[in-house]
Amino acid sequence: MNERFxxxxxxxxxxxxxxxxxxTTDLNPTRDQIIEIAANKYRKNKFKKAFEWDSEEDxxxxxxxxxxxxxxxxxxxxxxNCTAFFRPxxxxxxxNNLGEPFSNxxxxxxxxxxxxxxxxxxxxxxxxxxxxxSTSHNLKAAEDIKSVEEIYLNLQTNFKExxxxxxELQPKSSKFTSQDIAGDLTKxxxxxxxxxxxxxxxGKLNAYTRREVGQMINDIGGHFQMNPGKTTDYFIVxxxxxxxxxxxxxxEKLPNVKIIxxxxxxxxVAGYEWA
Numbered sequence: 001m002n003e004r005f006x007x008x009x010x011x012x013x014x015x016x017x018x019x020x021x022x023x024t025t026d027l028n029p030t031r032d033q034i035i036e037i038a039a040n041k042y043r044k045n046k047f048k049k050a051f052e053w054d055s056e057e058d059x060x061x062x063x064x065x066x067x068x069x070x071x072x073x074x075x076x077x078x079x080x081n082c083t084a085f086f087r088p089x090x091x092x093x094x095x096n097n098l099g100e101p102f103s104n105x106x107x108x109x110x111x112x113x114x115x116x117x118x119x120x121x122x123x124x125x126x127x128x129x130x131x132x133x134s135t136s137h138n139l140k141a142a143e144d145i146k147s148v149e150e151i152y153l154n155l156q157t158n159f160k161e162x163x164x165x166x167x168e169l170q171p172k173s174s175k176f177t178s179q180d181i182a183g184d185l186t187k188x189x190x191x192x193x194x195x196x197x198x199x200x201x202x203g204k205l206n207a208y209t210r211r212e213v214g215q216m217i218n219d220i221g222g223h224f225q226m227n228p229g230k231t232t233d234y235f236i237v238x239x240x241x242x243x244x245x246x247x248x249x250x251x252e253k254l255p256n257v258k259i260i261x262x263x264x265x266x267x268x269v270a271g272y273e274w275a
Contacts, residue, residue, distance in 0.1 A: 004091030007105040011169040015045045018076040021145035027271030029088035036141035063097040083108045088266040115169045176211045183218030194222040202247035203238030
């Protein structure tokens with residue numbers, strides 16, 4: 001499968017960056033479309049210039065808008081809110097309209113918020129309240145981007161007060177147990193395809209760590225398995241050394257397992273606000 005999004009998901013806080021916020025017709029990346037794009041470029045944490053596109057107000061179509069966005073952001077690291085939403089929509093849009101994957105690295109304020117502020121929940125509205133911001137969350141890209149960038153700047157400030165290095169934000173170990181990722185019943189979503197399904201994974205995942213994926217599955221109301229077995233329903237495949245792994249070979253021999261790429265997984269959870 002051709003990758004749609006090749007950038008890394010970083011746990012870093014660069015001072016040179018672009019913030020990008022999008023709005024869509026709905027929450028299915030394979031069916032719905034981007035209808036608004038807002039981007040602000042920063043250098044040394046200072047605002048430099050902005051880019052906006054609205055499908056209802058601009059004559060340019062989405063293809064033209066994406067081409068302009070690509071030129072605007074250059075090779076910047078992109079600050080976003082919610083990888084599970086941004087990555088599949090932007091990746092699909094770039095491939096379908098420009099014939100290439102979205103290749104910029106991203107920094108997700110939700111992931112940083114959990115790490116820096118030690119919070120289990122990181123919805124945009126909750127982060128706005130946490131920092132007592134006057135900015136909005138009204139599903140308009142040009143407005144919501146103000147909240148994203150204010151949250152990011154607050155995260156930078158608090159990071160400097162509590163940490164010495166971004167290395168402290170990185171996972172201490174890739175190893176975890178099922179007990180470490182117990183699901184939150186209040187976040188269950190019976191309408192999600194992974195609800196009450198058994199899911200396992202192999203390879204290096206680009207958007208989230210395997211532990212984060214396991215936590216998401218369990219929060220949805222599914223059951224993340226450390227290894228595939230006879231009861232496994234879905235098997236997520238990330239990047240592999242040598243194009244295979246023992247887990248993948250085992251999964252391929254199981255009769256009822258649906259093997260999916262990481263991008264497919266993100267398409268399937270884009271509408272789930274697991275934060």
